[in-house]
Amino acid sequence: MGAAKGLKSALSFLTVLPVGSGSIKEMAEHAYFFPVVGAFIGLTGGVLSLLLFRLLPAYLAGPLTLSSLLLLTGLNHLDGVLDLGDALMLRGNKEERLQALHDKNHGVGGFTALYFLLSLTAITFLLLGERLLVALPIAEAHAKLSMVVGGCLGRPYRRGIGREFILGVKRANLKNLILGIISSAGLALLLVSPSLAVSALFLTLAFSAMWVRYLQGVFGCITGDMLGCMNEISRLLCLFLFLIPEGG
Numbered sequence: 067m068g069a070a071k072g073l074k075s076a077l078s079f080l081t082v083l084p085v086g087s088g089s090i091k092e093m094a095e096h097a098y099f100f101p102v103v104g105a106f107i108g109l110t111g112g113v114l115s116l117l118l119f120r121l122l123p124a125y126l127a128g129p130l131t132l133s134s135l136l137l138l139t140g141l142n143h144l145d146g147v148l149d150l151g152d153a154l155m156l157r158g159n160k161e162e163r164l165q166a167l168h169d170k171n172h173g174v175g176g177f178t179a180l181y182f183l184l185s186l187t188a189i190t191f192l193l194l195g196e197r198l199l200v201a202l203p204i205a206e207a208h209a210k211l212s213m214v215v216g217g218c219l220g221r222p223y224r225r226g227i228g229r230e231f232i233l234g235v236k237r238a239n240l241k242n243l244i245l246g247i248i249s250s251a252g253l254a255l256l257l258v259s260p261s262l263a264v265s266a267l268f269l270t271l272a273f274s275a276m277w278v279r280y281l282q283g284v285f286g287c288i289t290g291d292m293l294g295c296m297n298e299i300s301r302l303l304c305l306f307l308f309l310i311p312e313g314g
Contacts, residue, residue, distance in 0.1 A: 072096020076103045080210070082140040090227060094234020097217060098245035100210035105253050108206030111135040112199035119195050128192030132184070135202070144180060146294030148172045151179025153285070160286045164223070167291060183298055190305045197308060200257050205304035207250045208270040212300035213293045214246040215274035220288030228290025247271075266304050273303055 075093035077085045080103045114134055118127035136144070153167035155175030194201055217235030222228065235242050247267065254263035274296060281292050 069096055069099075073099045073102070076100055080104070080142065081107060081138055090230045091234050094217065094231045095238050095242075097214045097231075097235045097238075097242045098249065100214050101207040101246050101250040101253070104206035104208070104210030105203045105249075107135070107138060108203035110138060111206070112202040115191070115198040115202065116196055119198075124192050124195060127195075129188045131198060132188050132191050143294030143297045146291035147180045147183055147298055148176035149291045150295045151176035154179075160284070164285055164287075167285070167289065183302065187298075187302050187305070190302065190309065194305065194308055201305055201308040204250075204254045204257060204263075204266055205301045205308075207253050208266055208304045209297045209301035211246050211250045212270050212274040212277075212296045214242055215271060216278050216288060216293045216296050218243050219275060219278045220293075221282055221286070223287040223289045226290055228288065228293060231290060231293070232288060262307060265307055269303055269307065270300055273300060 071089070071092040072095060074085055075089055076096070076099040077083055079090075079093055080100070111131060111134060115127065115131040118130055121127075122130070149167050149169075149172070152169065152173045152175045153163045155173070156163050156166045158166075191198060214235065217232045218239050220232050222232040250270070251263060251267050254266050257263075258266075277296055277299070278288060281288060285292075
């Protein structure tokens with residue numbers, strides 16, 4: 067029953083689907099379900115993209131697919147991009163930057179970070195077109211894997227939902243990491259060439275580890291906002307791989 071509750075909690079947190087409320091504890095201890103839920107989100111977006119790109123011009127289909135994907139996830143991680151953008155732009159010590167991270171008022175740093183991230187993602191969607199049917203499930207699964215890696219490696223902030231999540235992930239650290247990697251890599255191997263699947267996994271793990279190390283150097287900890295931002299960046303990085311020609 068614990069695994070079933072963990073899957074339900076992951077669906078409840080990562081999507082707007084009416085599956086009922088879940089617990090952070092169950093979600094975190096079974097965080098290996100994150101890539102599975104990510105694959106479902108990506109598949110939903112990929113099927114929608116197939117319809118939109120066949121019915122509408124690409125310059126409309128791409129942004130509409132991205133908008134639908136973000137709405138399905140409840141715009142869940144965009145606030146993290148805004149908050150982290152503001153905090154990284156601030157010139158101050160760790161405590162001052164953490165205060166900026168938790169400030170509810172957003173500044174130019176946050177809006178600029180969000181603008182560039184969404185613009186690059188929308189352009190990538192436009193360029194990939196119907197290939198999103200395959201690319202999105204893989205990219206979303208690996209984006210969710212990045213949050214699992216962040217939870218496994220990160221040192222939590224002293225309070226907040228992010229702390230509960232990270233401590234919960236760490237209670238089943240090895241299981242979450244291994245099963246998360248297996249599910250993400252297994253999905254990719256089913257859909258694309260081994261070289262592309264390995265590249266997606268390596269890129270996600272390398273970026274996640276380096277991003278956690280960088281952020282802990284700047285802030286001294288990892289927060290929920292930082293994990294959410296990791297999700298958005300990891301998705302974009304994985305999608306970039308699909309723009310590289312085979313053998314390129």
